[in-house]
Amino acid sequence: MCLGIPGKVVRWLCREGVAAAAEIEFESVRRVCHMACVPEAEEGDYVIVHAGIAISRIDPQEVVRFQEELANSKLHDEWPLTETAGGELP
Amino acid sequence: MRYLDEFRDPVLAKRLVAQIRRSARRSWTIMEVCGGQTHGLLRYAIDVELEGVVHLVHGPGCPVCVTPLESIDFAQRLALQPGVLVTSFGDMLRVPGPHGSLLELKARGANVRVVYSPLDAVDLARRYPDYQIVFFAVGFETTAPATALAVLQAASENLTNFSLLVAHVRVQPAMEALASMPDSRVQGFLAAGHVCTITGYASYEAFVERYQLPVVVTGFEPLDLLHGIWACVRQLEVGSAQVENCYRRSVRREGNLRAQQLVGQVYQICDRPWRGWGIIPGGGLQLRPEWREFDAEVRFASLLESVVNEPSECRSADVLAGRIKPTECPAFAVRCTPDRPLGAPMVSSEGACAAYFRYRTACTWCDSLRDSAVADDRLRTTAQRVREDTAAASVRRGYHER
Structure with missing residues (x-):
């Protein structure tokens, strides 16, 4: 049920309130999706679409950061914690 | 991709x-x-x-699996009403209820339709003004913004033939x-x-x-x-x-504030029964009083029924609470299969029983690794072991004779 698929914002169709919608490309498939929850997305951005509406804009910098961390040769050493809440680990 | x-x-x-x-x-x-x-x-x-x-x-993170039988029974009663069209996600329509699944009812002539999004149900309401379109709104907080948006769109267009059967649940109270x-x-x-x-x-x-x-x-x-x-x-x-x-590319500490605003505008937190669990305080969402006209339980109140009994053999409550693995249920893969499910976890694309049934009969990823340059002996061994275990389990259960 919580399946979310990343898709590319190809073209905004309407940016007005609850009617906000854009054409989203999922590889070779395009579909009109509702964009009321992600008004900040621009054409060319990737968003996660769930049940026909975009629920978040994918942060490309975080993707790069994730990949760099995993590709880092220090992976086998003690890895610094990712973003935490509620204080630092001992 | x-x-x-x-x-x-x-x-x-x-x-x-x-x-x-x-x-x-x-x-x-x-x-x-x-x-x-x-x-x-x-x-x-x-x-x-x-x-x-x-x-x-x-x-328990499969909303279809925890939707109470009473809600499914109500949806089925609605689908049998002349002039009413019940819509929902495909998973929800396959879950067995007291009278079979909604899709089985559709085969017998009931008005049921799978939609990809609740907004598609609003579109049906626009196209078929003579029908009452009911969307069976299941899902966690992820899905609630879409159904809230559907209500707001229907209201903005004065669509009086659209309503929601709300069965939204919240994750944290269950945790x-x-x-x-x-x-x-x-x-x-x-x-x-x-x-x-x-x-x-x-x-x-x-x-x-x-x-x-x-x-x-x-x-x-x-x-x-x-x-x-x-x-x-x-x-x-x-x-x-x-x-x-660890999911920073999509998740921020404060979440999606615009989505939260939409949900807060349409829904309020309520106590809700979870299938197999009983009532979880704060475990669900219901329409705010100002949106009651879009509540199918209000619009079709005369069709509401009381308690519906669960199939006695189904141990989905134990599976959903993590007490047992699906394979520990005596009915698993014998009297309960995706074709003939006893409970929702065997039906839903997110149900744990369906996952064990599907992926413990084939190890797709390991198989693909076997043929790739990066495969190593350990993964090959794992894939082999999974296949052997699965084959042995199938023989024990007699499922290979299907």
Whole structure:
């Protein structure tokens, strides 16, 4: 049920309130999706679409950061914690 | 596919597996909350790869599975009414109710239709003004913005033939119920990434403080899952309990404020019965009084019925609470299969029973690795072992004769 698929914002169709919608490309498939929850997305951005509406804009910098961390040769050493809440680990 | 393939790299996955194995000095029990994560873990045989160091138990994060039979029964009564068209996601329509599933009713002439989005149901209301269009609104916080948007759109267009049968549930109260169970074995949680995309994860800070269990916000692809498990194991190894975000490309601490605003405008928190669990305080959403005209339970109140009995043999409540694995249910793969399910977890694409049925009869990822340059003997051995175990289980259960 919580399946979310990343898709590319190809073209905004309407940016007005609850009617906000854009054409989203999922590889070779395009579909009109509702964009009321992600008004900040621009054409060319990737968003996660769930049940026909975009629920978040994918942060490309975080993707790069994730990949760099995993590709880092220090992976086998003690890895610094990712973003935490509620204080630092001992 | 961009932003999916990058997170399925088998080389990095193997390194993460090795790192988790090195980090764990004992075996830890971790629950993944979301059914989508359950399917990812089984599809990529991550549970098998981590055998002995991480025991993964599967949580209640399948909204279809916890939708009470009473709601399904009500939806079926609605579908049998002349001039009423019941719509929902495909999973929901396949769940068996007191009179079969909604799709079976459709085969017998009832008005039922699968839609991809609740907004598609609003479109049906526009196109068929002579029909009452009811959307059976199931789902966690991830789905609630879409159904809230549907109500707002219908209201803005004065569509009086659209209504919702609301069965929305909330994740965190269920996690609290789990953590409070005296027989709970869970030592850490992988929180549902797309739920947290909407809600954020600030509310888990009080949760970890209270229950002293680490909560790691985790995505759905193999590297996401392994990353989340590793973060959880590292916390457990040093005796820490904190909220950690391992799905940063989608999840922010505060969540999606615009989506929260939409949900808050249309819904309010309520106590809700969860199938197999009973009533969970604060465990659901209901329409605010100002939107009652869009509530199918108000519009069709005369069709509401009382208690409906569960199939006695189905142990879905134990599966959803992580007390047993699906394979420990005597009916699994014998009297309960996706073709003839006893309970919702065998039906839903996120149900734990369906995941075991589907992925313990084939190890797709391991098979693909076998043919790739990066495959190693250990993975080959794993794939072989899974196949042998599955074959043996099938023989024991007589399912191979199907």
